[in-house]
Amino acid sequence: MLELLYPFQTFRAWWYAASLRTQARFQRTLLGSSWLGISNLLSVLVLSFVYGVLLKVPDPKQYFLYIAVGLTVWQFISMIISTSPTLLRDHKDKLMNTPTHPIFYFLEEWAFQIQTFLQAWGIVILVLAIFVQPSLLWNGVLLAALPIINLFLFCIVVQIFFALVGLLFQDLYQVIPMLLQLTFLSSPVLFSKMNLGEHQWIANWNPLFLILAPVRQAAIDGHLALGQQLAILVGNLLACALLVLGLGRWRQWIVFNL
Amino acid sequence: MCLAEPVAVFQDAVLEIPVHSSSLRTIKRSLLSGLTGGQLARRGRSLRVRALDRLNIRINHGDRLALIGHNGAGKSTFLRVLAGILTPTGGQWQLPQPFTPLIDKSFVVEPQLSGFQAVKAHYLLHTSSLKGFDAFLEDVANFSELNDFLHLPLQGYSDGMKTRLLFAMHTYFSHDLLALDEGIGAGDRAFVERAAQRLKHFLSSSGTLVIASHSEPMLRSFCSKGVVFQKGRLAYAGEVNEALAYYQHSVEEVQHA
Numbered sequence: 001m002l003e004l005l006y007p008f009q010t011f012r013a014w015w016y017a018a019s020l021r022t023q024a025r026f027q028r029t030l031l032g033s034s035w036l037g038i039s040n041l042l043s044v045l046v047l048s049f050v051y052g053v054l055l056k057v058p059d060p061k062q063y064f065l066y067i068a069v070g071l072t073v074w075q076f077i078s079m080i081i082s083t084s085p086t087l088l089r090d091h092k093d094k095l096m097n098t099p100t101h102p103i104f105y106f107l108e109e110w111a112f113q114i115q116t117f118l119q120a121w122g123i124v125i126l127v128l129a130i131f132v133q134p135s136l137l138w139n140g141v142l143l144a145a146l147p148i149i150n151l152f153l154f155c156i157v158v159q160i161f162f163a164l165v166g167l168l169f170q171d172l173y174q175v176i177p178m179l180l181q182l183t184f185l186s187s188p189v190l191f192s193k194m195n196l197g198e199h200q201w202i203a204n205w206n207p208l209f210l211i212l213a214p215v216r217q218a219a220i221d222g223h224l225a226l227g228q229q230l231a232i233l234v235g236n237l238l239a240c241a242l243l244v245l246g247l248g249r250w251r252q253w254i255v256f257n258l
Numbered sequence: 259m260c261l262a263e264p265v266a267v268f269q270d271a272v273l274e275i276p277v278h279s280s281s282l283r284t285i286k287r288s289l290l291s292g293l294t295g296g297q298l299a300r301r302g303r304s305l306r307v308r309a310l311d312r313l314n315i316r317i318n319h320g321d322r323l324a325l326i327g328h329n330g331a332g333k334s335t336f337l338r339v340l341a342g343i344l345t346p347t348g349g350q351w352q353l354p355q356p357f358t359p360l361i362d363k364s365f366v367v368e369p370q371l372s373g374f375q376a377v378k379a380h381y382l383l384h385t386s387s388l389k390g391f392d393a394f395l396e397d398v399a400n401f402s403e404l405n406d407f408l409h410l411p412l413q414g415y416s417d418g419m420k421t422r423l424l425f426a427m428h429t430y431f432s433h434d435l436l437a438l439d440e441g442i443g444a445g446d447r448a449f450v451e452r453a454a455q456r457l458k459h460f461l462s463s464s465g466t467l468v469i470a471s472h473s474e475p476m477l478r479s480f481c482s483k484g485v486v487f488q489k490g491r492l493a494y495a496g497e498v499n500e501a502l503a504y505y506q507h508s509v510e511e512v513q514h515a
Contacts, residue, residue, distance in 0.1 A: 013382040017366065020379060024370040097362035099342050100383075171284040252345055256276050 003248050004241055006101050014104055018111035036116050037123030040075065044068040044124065051190050061132050068124050069140075069219050070189040073151065073212045076117040078180050080155040083109060085166030085173035087159070092258045095251075102247045102254055106163070110156045121148075125219070133220070140219040146229045147214035153236035154211045160243050164250075167257040183208055264352065265435055265466050266317040266340060272348035273310035273335060273490075309335040310346065311490040317466065324477040324498050325470035326505045327487035333470035336487070337361060337437045340468060357437035357468065363424055369413035373404055373423055376412060380427050394430055401456065402426040403449075422449055429456050432463035439470050474502055 007014075026035055048064040057063040088095065091105045125140035166172045186202050187209040193200055203209050217223045247254075310332050317323060317340075325333040338344045342356030366379040377398050381391050399405050402422040412420065438461075461467055461480050471477055477484065477498055484501025486494040486508070494504040 010383075010386050012388070013379070013386055016382050017379055020367050020371055020375055023375075024368040093362055093364070096338070096343065098359060099356060169283060169285045169288065175285060251343075255344065257278065 001245075003101070004244055007103060007107055007244065010101075010104060010107075014107040015111050017108045018115055021108075021112050022115055034119070034123075036119040040072055040120035041068075041123055041127060044071050047071065047190070055191065065128055065132050065136070065220060066192075066216070067190060068128055069216045070212065072117070072120050072124050073215050074184065074187070074189050074208075075120070076113060076151070077155060077158075077208055077212065078184070079116070080110070080113050080159050081162055081180060082173075082176055083113075084159045084162035085176055087163045088167060088254060089258055095258060096255055101244075102251055103244050106156060106160055106247075110152075110159060113155075114152060135222060136219060139222045143222055143224050144215050144218040146224065146226070146233065147218050150229060150232045150236055151211050151215055153233070153240055157236065157239045157243060160247065164254075167254065187212070263319045264316050265319050265321075265355070266315075266357075267352040268313045268315050268346070268349065269351065270349035271310060271313040271339075271346040271351050272308065273339065273344060274306045274347045275309050275335075277305045277307055309490050310339070312349065313346075313490075313492055315485065315492060315495070317468065319466055321466050321468075321483060322481045323468045324481035324484040324501065325468060325487060326477070326484055326501055327493075331487035332490040333487050334361065334439055335490075337439055337468065337470055340435075340437045355435060357435040357466075358433040359437045359439070360428060361437070361439040363428060365412060365420075365424070367412070370411055372411055373408040373415070376423070377408065377427060384431060397430060398423070398426040401452075418449070425453055425456075429460040432460065434465040436461070436464040436466070437468045437470075440472070477502065 022036075044064070044067055048060070048067040051057075051067070052060045052063050055063075087105060087109055088102070094100060094105070095102065121140070125136055129135075129137035129140070162172070162176070183206065187206055188196065188203050189209075189212070193203050193213075196202060203213075214225065214229060313336070325336060327333050335344065337357075337359060338361070339346060339351075340353070340357040341359035341361070342353065343359065365376045366383055367376045374395075377395055378388075378391065381394050382388070385391075395408075399408055402419075402425070404419060404423055407415070407419065408423075415423070458479075461469075467480060469477060469481060481498045484494075484496065484498035485492055486501050486505045488508070493508070494501055496504075
């Protein structure tokens with residue numbers, strides 16, 4: 001059971017390794033990692049303008065808000081899932097030659113994506129609070145904190161799941177982008193759930209949308225289903241604990257299947 | 259820990275490693291096998307390689323053991339077992355505390371980052387805190403003679419600079435149980451003598467030492483016992499000089515055959 005403390009004991013190491021990756025990525029740029037937030041804001045601006053015109057939305061500012069929050073969260077989910085299938089194979093040498101717990105490599109990638117997300121989220125919230133909805137600053141930072149923590153925990157569970165399945169099916173990394181694209185198009189990220197009409201069950205059964213929606217509701221509408229979120233938190237923590245224990249026990253299987 | 263106390267005991271230990279063909283492990287293949295009643299899947303069953311075969315060995319605290327053998331004989335696999343990275347799939351074994359492996363001797367960070375960041379990441383990975391980091395940094399900077407160069411990106415380092423930095427980092431910590439693969443490079447000639455001194459101190463400070471290497475001088479210098487691996491089996495165990503002579507003899511026999 002002491003294994004469960006490992007992620008906390010090694011926090012500084014995996015968080016630092018992740019931040020070094022961000023630094024390496026933006027080593028040659030003047031604005032450094034601020035590009036993460038700026039590029040996200042630019043893509044949100046373009047998409048909300050194009051789709052706002054196409055869908056003839058009555059309130060472009062609110063639509064911009066809706067898309068900005070939804071897309072920022074979606075990009076985090078999408079990046080976590082798309083890097084998962086090859087994550088263990090990318091660390092093959094380290095897994096085969098060092099006794100480091102496999103969860104370390106998941107935590108490093110997860111921290112890298114969290115750092116990317118937080119920079120994008122921070123800029124989006126700040127810009128939208130200034131120009132569209134001032135309450136977003138409060139909602140997006142405090143009220144959305146619990147749904148965001150659940151989003152993070154859910155994503156590491158999904159990441160580990162796809163990484164293990166990726167060892168069994170070596171072409172999974174080719175299938176994932178297609179599945180993500182289909183899920184994105186069928187998820188109410190660019191459009192409202194109401195637009196699905198009698199097909200709203202598509203959104204109701206979509207786990208990625210179910211983890212995205214509470215963040216958006218808390219940030220934009222100021223609505224937080226506290227009981228539900230606490231129950232999800234307990235479920236997520238339990239799943240994380242089981243996976244940390246499981247990864248330690250499956251280490252040999254992982255090494256054999258790299 | 260008492261000197262005669264065993265730190266690792268293996269009795270008829272076996273390690274079988276499955277060998278998978280990546281072309282057989284795809285979603286497409288699984289779908290096809292589902293549609294064809296599993297016949298394709300049966301054809302694709304994996305092979306198993308016996309990497310360690312009925313291994314009987316006891317390592318006591320304080321032993322300095324040389325692992326000798328051809329590439330692929332099982333030396334590195336045995337080091338991985340000692341480090342707890344792999345576990346035998348058969349037989350009996352006791353490994354109360356895993357050895358610290360020095361098998362992977364690469365940088366933790368990407369080459370665009372500086373030597374300082376590489377040193378800090380290495381330290382954090384080993385200690386999970388920055389307590390004592392300043393002393394570590396000073397020692398590594400002085401010993402590797404990189405000093406201010408530590409703030410430059412690794413990708414600008416010469417091979418000698420990289421080797422010196424890796425050597426300085428890896429030989430800083432002392433380990434009670436150490437499993438070392440193929441020594442640690444020492445860089446340019448001017449550095450070799452100082453490196454030899456430090457390596458001697460580093461290896462002497464470990465309570466129990468297991469080295470897999472093809473370097474006879476190194477094995478003779480640091481080891482008192484030797485075991486010869488052949489195709490995953492223990493072909494010989496004894497004094498290091500006798501083990502090396504046995505290995506040399508077996509190599510000559512193969513060459514004459």
